[in-house]
Amino acid sequence: MVRKMLPITFALALASFGTQAAHQLTLKSVNVDLPAGDRMFPDGPGADVANDNCLACHSAGMVLNQPALPKAAWEAKVDKMRNTYKAPIDDKDVDAILHYLISIKGAN
Amino acid sequence: MAGAATLALASPPALAEAIVELPLPGGPDERPITTGFPEKGALILQRTRPPLLETPFEVFDQSVFTPNDQFYVRWHWAVIPTEIDVGSFRLAVRGHVEKSLSLSLDEVLALPQAELVAVNQCSGNSRGYFQPRVPGGQWSNGAMGNARWTGVRLKDVLDRAGVKAGAVQVRFNGLDEPVVAEAPDFMKSLDVDHARDGEVMIAYAMNGKQLTLLNGFPLRLVVPGWYSTYWVKMLNDIEVRDQPDTNYWMKTGYTIPDTPHASIRPGQTDVKFVPISRMVPRSFITNIKSGDTLRAGVPTLARGIAFGGDAGVSQVEFSSDGGKSWQEAQLGTDEGKYSFRQWQIRFSLETAGNQLLMVRCTSSSGEAQPDTPNWNPAGFMRNVIEQTAVVVA
Numbered sequence: 001m002v003r004k005m006l007p008i009t010f011a012l013a014l015a016s017f018g019t020q021a022a023h024q025l026t027l028k029s030v031n032v033d034l035p036a037g038d039r040m041f042p043d044g045p046g047a048d049v050a051n052d053n054c055l056a057c058h059s060a061g062m063v064l065n066q067p068a069l070p071k072a073a074w075e076a077k078v079d080k081m082r083n084t085y086k087a088p089i090d091d092k093d094v095d096a097i098l099h100y101l102i103s104i105k106g107a108n
Numbered sequence: 109m110a111g112a113a114t115l116a117l118a119s120p121p122a123l124a125e126a127i128v129e130l131p132l133p134g135g136p137d138e139r140p141i142t143t144g145f146p147e148k149g150a151l152i153l154q155r156t157r158p159p160l161l162e163t164p165f166e167v168f169d170q171s172v173f174t175p176n177d178q179f180y181v182r183w184h185w186a187v188i189p190t191e192i193d194v195g196s197f198r199l200a201v202r203g204h205v206e207k208s209l210s211l212s213l214d215e216v217l218a219l220p221q222a223e224l225v226a227v228n229q230c231s232g233n234s235r236g237y238f239q240p241r242v243p244g245g246q247w248s249n250g251a252m253g254n255a256r257w258t259g260v261r262l263k264d265v266l267d268r269a270g271v272k273a274g275a276v277q278v279r280f281n282g283l284d285e286p287v288v289a290e291a292p293d294f295m296k297s298l299d300v301d302h303a304r305d306g307e308v309m310i311a312y313a314m315n316g317k318q319l320t321l322l323n324g325f326p327l328r329l330v331v332p333g334w335y336s337t338y339w340v341k342m343l344n345d346i347e348v349r350d351q352p353d354t355n356y357w358m359k360t361g362y363t364i365p366d367t368p369h370a371s372i373r374p375g376q377t378d379v380k381f382v383p384i385s386r387m388v389p390r391s392f393i394t395n396i397k398s399g400d401t402l403r404a405g406v407p408t409l410a411r412g413i414a415f416g417g418d419a420g421v422s423q424v425e426f427s428s429d430g431g432k433s434w435q436e437a438q439l440g441t442d443e444g445k446y447s448f449r450q451w452q453i454r455f456s457l458e459t460a461g462n463q464l465l466m467v468r469c470t471s472s473s474g475e476a477q478p479d480t481p482n483w484n485p486a487g488f489m490r491n492v493i494e495q496t497a498v499v500v501a
Binding site for chain 1 (some may be wrong): 484
């Protein structure tokens with residue numbers, strides 16, 4: 001099924017970038033802007049609490065790109081945000097955030 | 109054609125211009141393609157802040173080197189300096205040393221130059237393919253890249269400071285910071301012998317140009333053969349330690365089961381976790397995608413990339429019958445043991461129907477990719493033999 005062909009040229013390996021000498025390199029100062037990420041959580045009970053508590057540290061896409069996860073996984077994640085990453089989430093908001101996460105990304 | 113070009117020019121760079129579908133089991137599979145990040149071209153938007161940007165897979169078919177503007181990006185914390193002045197930047201070397209240093213970039217560039225080609229791969233590359241799925245950045249296979257890194261040997265910098273007897277580890281910290289000050293600053297450590305092995309580098313250039321800010325300008329650690337978590341970006345602080353580092357990012361974050369392939373059963377708890385370290389072999393077909401149709405009886409070129417992890421590529425084998433038989437592929441230029449290596453082979457499929465193409469890399473230390481996927485709760489170290497499902501017609 002497989003035929004050996006001689007010799008096949010690796011034309012792409014000859015692409016020149018990546019091989020430039022850096023010996024004369026001088027570094028130039030950088031001043032850029034990073035996108036803010038202004039996407040909010042989709043509407044639903046608890047969305048406002050999630051917006052208020054989660055988006056200071058990360059954009060909503062981090063959550064919205066997650067697969068459906070069991071309740072225990074979301075509990076562990078919220079616990080990690082609070083206790084390891086020190087997110088200042090009030091006790092009274094934890095249940096609302098958990099219910100919201102499970103409503104949008106829950107799995108059995 | 110001219111009209112299309114005009115339209116393209118008239119559109120300002122936008123955060124989201126197109127959608128890519130990543131075949132992650134159970135989804136969600138749609139991600140925007142973004143050109144909205146500085147010094148960057150088209151990348152898959154996994155997270156805006158802190159940025160998680162994935163290299164579109166077709167980039168890996170274009171060269172063994174990943175272009176800087178499409179090199180993937182991964183930051184842990186959202187406070188990232190956006191302005192770096194090359195005149196005032198300093199790299200500190202301190203701790204268990206004879207003489208603390210505060211090096212300007214001119215002083216770093218004046219040290220003997222070192223250069224090597226190495227793959228930089230996120231520990232969680234391909235996490236989105238774990239089953240059962242696990243939380244974290246839901247990467248497809250593009251949280252990796254290969255570049256020629258230019259800089260100075262870490263050993264030379266440490267020798268200038270003079271490592272004292274009794275040093276056990278060297279800890280690296282960058283300019284990024286958490287939004288919440290009490291959160292654990294991102295720092296990583298290497299054993300002192302590893303740090304002084306003459307291969308670990310402080311890079312100031314990738315592919316002949318200064319690092320992009322998002323890839324760690326002005327300096328980043330390069331730890332050849334090890335996962336990217338150790339390649340600390342915007343490196344500005346090196347601390348030689350006489351005690352092991354127990355900070356969160358060494359002791360808890362980025363740990364793997366101490367088992368073959370870092371693999372356990374979902375839910376298994378009777379296992380010791382250790383810091384992730386060296387990479388393992390992987391290989392990919394880059395010119396044929398799952399779902400493509402091939403013509404029966406027509407010779408076809410398959411090509412792609414392979415890497416050995418912490419060793420070179422010894423052999424790449426290709427199967428066009430779902431793994432029943434394997435043929436050795438031809439290898440491209442050897443850019444060094446830590447680099448991607450291109451491979452290619454010609455094959456033809458005679459019978460119409462569905463078929464699985466597979467590719468398997470064996471490293472120069474004799475380690476081959478496994479037949480079955482590993483699983484661990486953080487989604488680290490995936491290196492199962494990849495499958496590309498094609499239709500023969």
